[in-house]
Amino acid sequence: MADTLRSHHRRLDYKRSIPALLASPQTLLTVLWTVGYALIFLWQRNAVDRLLSSSLWAPPPRPIPKLRQVAFNLTDFGAVGDGVTLNTKAFERAVSEIKKRGGGQLNVQPGYWLTAPFNLTSHMTLFLAENAVILGIDDEKYWPLMPPLPSYGYGRECPGPRYGSLIHGQNLKDVVITGHNGTINGQGQTWWKKYRKKLLNHTRGPLVQIMWSSDIQISNITLRDSPFWTLHPYDCKNVTVRNVTILAPVSGAPNTDGIDPDSCENMVIEDSYISVGDDGVAIKSGWDQYGIAYGQPSANILIRNLIVRSTVSAGVSIGSEMSGGVSNITIENLLVWNSRRAVRIKTSPGRGGYVRDITYRNLTLENVRVGIVIKTDYNEHPDEGYDPKALPILKDISFTGIYGQGVRVPVRIYGSREIPVRNVTFRDMSVGISYKKKHIFQCSYVQGRVIGHIFPAPCENFDQYDEQERLLKKSTSQNSTDIDYEF
C-alpha cells in the first residue's frame, strides 16, 4: 500500500519538475545536444538508405533497348519527373518530333511524370523504364472532350461528348507501348469519387484508347487506377496485349474494366494478370441501334493464360454491348479467383447482333460466386430509340475442361423465349461447390449437349452423351426454366 502511494507521489513530482529542468541552463543545453544528435543520426541513416536503394548497392538500372532507329528520352523535351511538374507539352513535343521523323522510340526514364492527356503517332514505341510512372492529372479541366463513339451514340454514362483517354491514338499504324514494367497510372481515385457524387457532366475517359488503328502491341508494363475502362482498343485490327499487369481496387473503382476489345478483329491477349473494379476483359461491339448501324463486329480474338480477379463483375465477359456481333472467340487457360463471376455473356432485347463460335477451354474457378453465366435480360439502353424487336442470336458456344472449387453456382444459363441459347456444349467439368446442392446448374431456354463427366450434374435441358460421344439421353425439356438468383 505504502509503495503504491510513494510511486504515485514520485510520478506527480516528475511531471512538476519538467519545466524546472528545462529552466536550468545546463540541462537545457544537454537536451538540445541530444535532440541535435538524434536528428543528425536520422538524417545520416536516411542518406545511407537512399544510397543503398540507389546506385551503390542496388543493381544498375536495366539499359533501355533501342527498338527503333530513332530514339529520344522524354527529358530531351524538357520533362521533369518530380510528380508535380506538368509534362503535357514535353510529351506533345516528343510525339510531334517522332511524327516528323516518320517514327521513333520515346523512353520514359525512372521518375513520376505527371501529364494531361496526349496523343500517340504511327510507327512509335513508348518505352517505360523500370520505376517510370506516367501519372494522369486528376483534374478534368485538363481532359479534352471528344465526340461520342459512333457505335454508342452517347458517352457511356452521360449523353453528349466524353472525356478522351490519357494516352490516345486515332488512325494509326504500328504502335508499341512496352517497357521494363514501368507504369501508366490514371490516379482514378478522384474520378471515382466525383462519379459517385454525380459531379461529372461527361463520361469518364479511359486510360489508354486506340481507335481505327492496326498493328498495336502493348506488353511488359503495368496499367493502374484508370478513371474508367483501362485499355480500350476501338475498331482496331491486329492488336496484341502480352505480359501486362492491370490493377485497380476490386471495389469502389466503378467501371475500371481491364481490357475492352471493341469492334476489333485479330487480337491476342495473353500471359497477363488483371485485378480490377469491374470486368477483367469485356469484348464489345457497340450499343443497340448505334452499334447495329455502325455494324463492326469483334472477331478472331484469342485470350489465354490470364489470372483475373473481379469481385464486382466477371473475369471475362462478352457484352453487354455486342450489337455489331461477336464471333470466333477463344478463351483458354483462364484462372479466375475470389471473384463474383468467372465468365459471362450478357445481352438483351434491343441489342441485335450475335454471339457465336465462342470456345472456352481449361477454365479454373477458385472461390467464385457464379461460374459460367449467360444473361439475356441485361436491360441497359442508350435511349428510348432502341428496337425491342432487335433480338440477338446466341449460339455455338462450348465449354471444355471446367475445374475449380468453392463455387456457389457453377452454371447459370438464362435464355428466354425471345432469345433462346442454342448449341451449347459442355465437355469435362468438375467443380467443387461451396454452398447447397440445389439450383447449382441453372438453365432456361438452352439447347445443347453435355459430353463425358460433368459435375455438378447438368440440368435436364441438355442431351447427354458419354465420353465416346454416344447418346445416353435426349432432352425433352430444353425450354424448362430453373433460374434462382437467390444463389
Ligand SMILES: *[C@@H]1O[C@H](CO)[C@@H](O)[C@H](O)[C@H]1NC(C)=O
Ligand atoms: C537517354 O538517357 C540515358 C541515360 O538515362 C542515356 O544513356 C542515353 O544516351 C539517352 N538517350 C538519348 C537518345 O538521349
Ligand SMILES: *[C@@H]1O[C@H](CO)[C@@H](O)[C@H](O)[C@H]1NC(C)=O
Ligand atoms: C489528339 O487527337 C485528337 C483526335 O484526333 C484531336 O482532336 C486532338 O486535337 C489531338 N490533340 C493534340 C494535342 O494533338
Ligand SMILES: *[C@@H]1O[C@H](CO)[C@@H](O)[C@H](O)[C@H]1NC(C)=O
Ligand atoms: C514480362 O515482363 C517483365 C517486366 O515487365 C519481364 O521481366 C519478364 O521477363 C516478361 N516476361 C515475358 C515472358 O516476356
Ligand SMILES: *[C@@H]1O[C@H](CO)[C@@H](O)[C@H](O)[C@H]1NC(C)=O
Ligand atoms: C510489375 O509491376 C507490378 C506492379 O508494381 C507488379 O505487381 C508485377 O508483379 C510486376 N511484374 C513483373 C513481371 O515484375
Ligand SMILES: *[C@@H]1O[C@H](CO)[C@@H](O)[C@H](O)[C@H]1NC(C)=O
Ligand atoms: C457540370 O455542369 C454544371 C451545370 O452546368 C456546372 O455548374 C458544373 O461546374 C459542371 N461540372 C463540371 C465538372 O464540369
Ligand SMILES: *[C@@H]1O[C@H](CO)[C@@H](O)[C@H](O)[C@H]1NC(C)=O
Ligand atoms: C518483354 O520483356 C522480356 C524480357 O525483357 C523480353 O524478352 C520480351 O521480348 C518482351 N516482350 C515484348 C512483347 O516486348
Ligand SMILES: *[C@@H]1O[C@H](CO)[C@@H](O)[C@H](O)[C@H]1NC(C)=O
Ligand atoms: C495483320 O497482320 C497480318 C499478319 O501479321 C498481316 O498480314 C495483315 O496485313 C495485318 N492487317 C492489318 C490490317 O494490319
Ligand SMILES: *[C@@H]1O[C@H](CO)[C@@H](O)[C@H](O)[C@H]1NC(C)=O
Ligand atoms: C478464328 O480466330 C483465330 C484466332 O484466335 C484465327 O486463327 C482463325 O483463323 C479464326 N477463324 C476464322 C474462321 O476466321
Ligand SMILES: *[C@@H]1O[C@H](CO)[C@@H](O)[C@H](O)[C@H]1NC(C)=O
Ligand atoms: C490450364 O490452365 C492452368 C491455369 O489456369 C494452367 O496452369 C494449366 O497448365 C492449363 N492446362 C493445360 C493443359 O494447358
Ligand SMILES: *[C@@H]1O[C@H](CO)[C@@H](O)[C@H](O)[C@H]1NC(C)=O
Ligand atoms: C455447334 O457448335 C459447335 C462449336 O461449339 C460447332 O462445331 C458445331 O458445328 C455446331 N453445331 C451445329 C449443328 O451448328
Ligand SMILES: *[C@@H]1O[C@H](CO)[C@@H](O)[C@H](O)[C@H]1NC(C)=O
Ligand atoms: C422452345 O423454345 C424455342 C424458342 O423459343 C422454340 O422455337 C421451340 O419450339 C420450343 N420448344 C418446345 C419443345 O417448346
